[in-house]
Amino acid sequence: MAAQTVASTTESTVDLGPAAALSCRECGHRVPLGPVFACEECFGPLEIAYDFSAYDTEELRKRIEAGPANIWRYAPLLPVPADVATKPNINPGWTQLVKADNLARELGVDAGKLFIKDDSGNPTHSFKDRVVAQALEAARAFGFTTLSCSSTGNLAGAVGAAAARAGFRSCVFIPHDLEQGKVVMAAIYGGELVGIEGNYDDVNRFCSELIGDPAGEGWGFVNVNLRPYYAEGSKTLAYEICEQLGWQLPDQLVVPIASGSQLTKIDKGLQELIKLGLVEDKPYKIFGAQAEGCSPVSVAFKAGHDVVRPQKPNTIAKSLAIGNPADGPYVLDIARRTGGAVEDVTDEQVVDAIKVLARTEGIFAETAGGVTVGVTRKLIENGVLDPTKTTVVLNTGDGLKTLDAVAGTGLTATIRPNLDSFREAGLA
Amino acid sequence: MSVTVRIPTILRTYTGGQAEVAAEGANLGEVIADLEKNHTGIAARVLDDQGKLRRFVNVYVNDDDVRFEQGLETATPDGAGVSIIPAVAGG
Numbered sequence: 180m181a182a183q184t185v186a187s188t189t190e191s192t193v194d195l196g197p198a199a200a201l202s203c204r205e206c207g208h209r210v211p212l213g214p215v216f217a218c219e220e221c222f223g224p225l226e227i228a229y230d231f232s233a234y235d236t237e238e239l240r241k242r243i244e245a246g247p248a249n250i251w252r253y254a255p256l257l258p259v260p261a262d263v264a265t266k267p268n269i270n271p272g273w274t275q276l277v278k279a280d281n282l283a284r285e286l287g288v289d290a291g292k293l294f295i296k297d298d299s300g301n302p303t304h305s306f307k308d309r310v311v312a313q314a315l316e317a318a319r320a321f322g323f324t325t326l327s328c329s330s331t332g333n334l335a336g337a338v339g340a341a342a343a344r345a346g347f348r349s350c351v352f353i354p355h356d357l358e359q360g361k362v363v364m365a366a367i368y369g370g371e372l373v374g375i376e377g378n379y380d381d382v383n384r385f386c387s388e389l390i391g392d393p394a395g396e397g398w399g400f401v402n403v404n405l406r407p408y409y410a411e412g413s414k415t416l417a418y419e420i421c422e423q424l425g426w427q428l429p430d431q432l433v434v435p436i437a438s439g440s441q442l443t444k445i446d447k448g449l450q451e452l453i454k455l456g457l458v459e460d461k462p463y464k465i466f467g468a469q470a471e472g473c474s475p476v477s478v479a480f481k482a483g484h485d486v487v488r489p490q491k492p493n494t495i496a497k498s499l500a501i502g503n504p505a506d507g508p509y510v511l512d513i514a515r516r517t518g519g520a521v522e523d524v525t526d527e528q529v530v531d532a533i534k535v536l537a538r539t540e541g542i543f544a545e546t547a548g549g550v551t552v553g554v555t556r557k558l559i560e561n562g563v564l565d566p567t568k569t570t571v572v573l574n575t576g577d578g579l580k581t582l583d584a585v586a587g588t589g590l591t592a593t594i595r596p597n598l599d600s601f602r603e604a605g606l607a
Numbered sequence: 608m609s610v611t612v613r614i615p616t617i618l619r620t621y622t623g624g625q626a627e628v629a630a631e632g633a634n635l636g637e638v639i640a641d642l643e644k645n646h647t648g649i650a651a652r653v654l655d656d657q658g659k660l661r662r663f664v665n666v667y668v669n670d671d672d673v674r675f676e677q678g679l680e681t682a683t684p685d686g687a688g689v690s691i692i693p694a695v696a697g698g
Contacts, residue, residue, distance in 0.1 A: 388613065503665070
């Protein structure tokens, strides 16, 4: 079953709720809903165009608030069928928005103004469950039975778990040298897990070629041919943050950048809430966070460029190690449009930030969370981020996935099992 | 220099559905010009109005991303494989 064949035969029957068509973000060319991801006119990214015209603001708000405690409460705003909550899926989302007063004190932010959106609470412990849940519904709609992806680790686990739940085959591709924790967390779900000798960009290139080959026919690559649907899952972070703040926009958000898709979709989600009248229209700033060892977007932002020059990644923050970020130019646009910025921190600062977040708030973040907290601190120190404004910092994954990053953290003391030994160790 | 060019799905309307085609040229720019001779219209999909690679197109000569090499001036040795790939994947 070739991808293009699927596109042409399902356009009139596919039920993806309010999703009306695919529209090129670059040139506006529209095509019917289908498993295609790049514009045939200009290669630009296709994204979902919706028809929200029938919604009454207050009815929509009530419908959302009465919905399940997962992303499907926002089904009226997503490319999914209305009965999505009844289908076998991993049902991620509605993760904690933690008021981080201890961290605020440490960073010099006003009390009550700093929040961590802790997406380590998802079923496979990263935000990737949100996007995969979306992609799974698209795969179902287009008749695929195999889920696949290129992954820096977190996505591999999310795809494996979603495929297991839904009864799909999964075959996912990762760089061969990923953290062991992520390899185990991806392999445990029983799908095929293939290491590629190369970095993430090499893996991504391979998957993009596989999709055009007969060997990849009938496969739903969540972040390639299903990417327009998959990416929409990140909008739910914006929806949840605003609803959890009492249907208010935050003043500032700090978001990690890998491909840049998450940041661009958070912005899209905020804009949709404004247009639908679910939040008051007021300015907000979006800040992007990268590790110095893979900082193509940060470098471009600081240089004033509107294109991103690819880099060869070299950082412990492997979940963000995409040297050729597909949505990089859009991140630059959004950071500049909203008055935000893109900043990067060293691996040493990442590790320190992981420890600070754990020590102050009891949240053990993976390296990507160290990047956002580290960048938040740097932006405050540089006077770029306003410590008096409501700020939401994303933690997109669980520290248990990247234990190597904090290797050496361990016992305070080893003592004999008696009180004298306890006192001698200075623990009394 | 004769090379093999892998064509992405969205450009196969220009190659009669072929996933791989042969082309001639000592560098990438020449290869694309030769592709255009045999598959009219394909160059305008890969290059922008200024004749540069579109920003959402990745091109590899063998395993090397030409953006890390010399762009359209990247040499295409005899027998090389050239891949044209949409850049919007991944993440």
